[in-house]
Amino acid sequence: MKEKxxxxxxxxxxxxxxxxxxxxxxxxxxxxVGKENTNAGPDFFNAKxxxxxTIWAGNVEIHIASSDWNKHHHTQDAAYNNVILNVSxxxxxxxxxxxxxxxxxxxxxxxxxxxARYKEISQTPIHCSSKLFDLxxxxxxxxxxxxxxxxxxxxxxQIQHYLNENKNNWEETFYIMLAKNxxxxxxxxxxxxxxxxxxxxxxxxxxxxxxQIEALFFGQAGYLNDDxxxxxxxxxxxxxxxxxxxxGLTPIEKHYWKMLRIHPNNFPQIRIxxxxxxxxxxxxxxxxxxxxxxxKNIYEYLKIEPSAYWERHYSFGKKSEKHKKSLGKNAxxxxxxxxxxxxxxxxxxxxxxxxxxxxxxxLLECIPPENNHIIQYWxxxxxxxxxxxxxxxxxxxxxxxxxxxxxxxxxxxxxxxSVGEDKKGETGVR
Numbered sequence: 530m531k532e533k534x535x536x537x538x539x540x541x542x543x544x545x546x547x548x549x550x551x552x553x554x555x556x557x558x559x560x561x562v563g564k565e566n567t568n569a570g571p572d573f574f575n576a577k578x579x580x581x582x583t584i585w586a587g588n589v590e591i592h593i594a595s596s597d598w599n600k601h602h603h604t605q606d607a608a609y610n611n612v613i614l615n616v617s618x619x620x621x622x623x624x625x626x627x628x629x630x631x632x633x634x635x636x637x638x639x640x641x642x643x644x645a646r647y648k649e650i651s652q653t654p655i656h657c658s659s660k661l662f663d664l665x666x667x668x669x670x671x672x673x674x675x676x677x678x679x680x681x682x683x684x685x686x687q688i689q690h691y692l693n694e695n696k697n698n699w700e701e702t703f704y705i706m707l708a709k710n711x712x713x714x715x716x717x718x719x720x721x722x723x724x725x726x727x728x729x730x731x732x733x734x735x736x737x738x739x740x741q742i743e744a745l746f747f748g749q750a751g752y753l754n755d756d757x758x759x760x761x762x763x764x765x766x767x768x769x770x771x772x773x774x775x776x777g778l779t780p781i782e783k784h785y786w787k788m789l790r791i792h793p794n795n796f797p798q799i800r801i802x803x804x805x806x807x808x809x810x811x812x813x814x815x816x817x818x819x820x821x822x823x824x825k826n827i828y829e830y831l832k833i834e835p836s837a838y839w840e841r842h843y844s845f846g847k848k849s850e851k852h853k854k855s856l857g858k859n860a861x862x863x864x865x866x867x868x869x870x871x872x873x874x875x876x877x878x879x880x881x882x883x884x885x886x887x888x889x890x891x892l893l894e895c896i897p898p899e900n901n902h903i904i905q906y907w908x909x910x911x912x913x914x915x916x917x918x919x920x921x922x923x924x925x926x927x928x929x930x931x932x933x934x935x936x937x938x939x940x941x942x943x944x945x946x947s948v949g950e951d952k953k954g955e956t957g958v959r
Contacts, residue, residue: 531618534644535637536572536591539616540565544637552620552634555581563589568715569789570608578614580633587613595634598624607784655931658910660945672940673922677893680925684871685878692875703815703872704729707807710868711800713860719785719797720804723750731776732808739809739836744768746805751783752798757846761838793843794854802835803856815872822873822888824865824895831861862896866917893918903927 538544539562549557563576571588578585588611592598595617603609603624610626615634624632655661661669688706695701705724712720727749735741747753748769753762772778786797793799811817814830834855841848870889877885896917898904904914907923914920926939936942 531593531639532591534639535593535616535618536565538637538639538643539573539589539591543640543643549635549637551580552623552636555633557614557635560584569787571612576613580614585613587611589613590615590632592617594619594621595624596622598622598632607782654906655910655927657936657942657945658906661910661912661941664941664944668940668944673919673926675940676922676925677890677918679929680921681871681874681889683925684867685875688872688875699872699876700813700815701729703868704808706868706872707814707864708804710864711804712797713795713863715787715791715795716785716797716800719750719781719787720800722781722785723801726778726781735772736809736812739805740765741768741772742809743802743805743836745772745778746801747798748773749778749780750786750797750801751780752801752845754780754783755845759846762845793849794857796843798842798844799835799839799854802839803833803854806833806835807831807856818869818873819876819885822869822885822892824892827865827869827892828858828861831856831864862917863899865892865896866899866921890918893921899924 542559542562546559549559551557558579560577560579561575563573566572566574572591573589576587576589578589588609590598590603590609590612592601592615595615597617598604598615599622603612604627607627610628612626612632615624615632616637617634618636618638620634620636624634626632653659688702691702691705692699695705705721708724709717709721712718723746727745732742732745735745744753744765747765753766753769755762757763773780788796807814810833811830817830818827832855834853839854840851843849870892873892874886874889877883877889894916898914898916899920901924903924904920906927907914912919912923914923926941929935930939930942
C-alpha cells in the first residue's frame with residue numbers, strides 16, 4: 530500500500546518539487562513524471578528529469594526504501610537499464626543497473642494527509658460517477674457515439690504510420706498490426722519488433738513449411754539461444770541457424786518478453802506458436818477479410834491451433850498435461866477490435882468506401898462487450914455496455930478524459946461542472 534501511495538504522490542506531484550536534491554547533492558527538476566506502467570518493468574516510462582545541468586529522458590522506479598531495488602533483483606534485469614531516477618522515502622544504499630552504472634536517487638516524503646485521499650480516489654476512479662445518473666440519455670448517447678469515432682481515428686493514425694513505413698503495402702501493415710495485437714497490451718512491443726524483424730517476404734519463401742516458420746519466429750524472438758535438453762528445441766535452433774545466415778537476420782532481445790501476471794495460455798511462446806500457425810495456414814489474409822468483413826468469417830480465419838509440440842508445453846523444455854491451445858473466441862474478439870476493425874475503417878476511409886466503414890461499425894456492434902477494470906468502473910457508475918461499440922467508447926472516455934483529468938474537455942464533465950458553477954454548488958460537483 531505504501532509503495533502504491535508513493536506512486537500516486539509521484540504521478541500527481543503531491544510533494545514539494547522546488548527543493549529536490551539527489552543523493553549526490555545535485556538539484557533535481559521534474560519536467561515530466563512519465564507515464565504510469567501497470568505491467569512488469571519500471572513504474573513510470575518516458576519521464577524527463579533535469580539533474581544538475583543535464584536533462585535525462587528515461588524511466589523512473591518507485592520504492593519505499595532504495596534497498597528494495599536489490600531485494601527485487603532489478604540489478605540483474607536488463608529491463609531496468611533505462612531507469613534514470615529511483616524515488617524512495619528512505620535512501621539507505623547506492624543502487625546500480627545491469628551495466629554497473631549507478632542510478633541517481635531522490636528522497637520524497639509522503640504528506641500525512643495523502644493516504645486517506647489516495648484511498649478515496651482509488652475507490653472512485655471516475656470522479657463524477659455519482660452524478661452521471663443525472664445526465665439526460667441524449668447527452669450520454671451522443672458523446673459515446675463521438676468517442677467511438679474518436680478512438681477509431683486515433684487507431685487509424687497509428688496504422689497510417691505503419692502504412693507509410695511499408696510503402697502502402699496493406700498486407701505487410703496488417704501482418705505487423707496483427708502480430709502486435711497477438712501480444713495484447715503486455716507484450717505488444719516485442720511482438721511488433723518481432724514482426725518488423727521478419728518481413729512477410731521472408732516468411733513467404735517458406736510458406737509451406739510450418740517447422741521453418743516456427744524456427745524463424747522463435748529464433749527472431751530470442752528464444753533459441755539456450756542449451757535445453759529438448760529435441761524439438763534443438764531442431765528449431767539448428768534450423769534457425771541456417772535461416773538466420775540465409776536472410777542475414779538479427780534477433781530481438783529476449784528480455785523484452787514479459788511473463789509476470791500472465792495466464793499460461795497467454796505466455797509469449799504460446800502466442801508466437803499461434804502466430805506461426807496463422808501465417809502457415811493463411812495467405813493474403815487482409816484481402817480475404819476485405820472481401821468478407823463479417824464476424825463469422827473472421828472467426829473461421831483466426832481459428833488456429835499451434836503445432837503438436839505445444840499440446841504438452843507452455844514453454845520450451847517444460848512438459849505439461851496435454852491441452853489444446855487454440856486461439857479462443859475472446860482473444861479473437863480482442864484482435865478484431867484492436868486490429869481488424871481499425872484497419873478496415875482506415876481502408877474504407879482512404880478508398881472512399883462508406884459501405885466498408887459502416888460494416889466495421891457493425892462489427893463492433895456484433896462483438897460482445899469487453900470486460901476489464903475500466904469497464905468495471907463504468908458498470909459501477911451505472912453504465913451497462915451491450916457490445917464492443919459501447920465498451921470502446923467507455924475505454925476512450927476513461928483513458929483520454931477521466932485518467933488525464935480533462936473534465937472540461939469531456940461533455941459529461943463540462944455539463945456537470947457548468948451546472949455546479951451556475952447553481953453555486955447545489956449539485957455538489959466541484
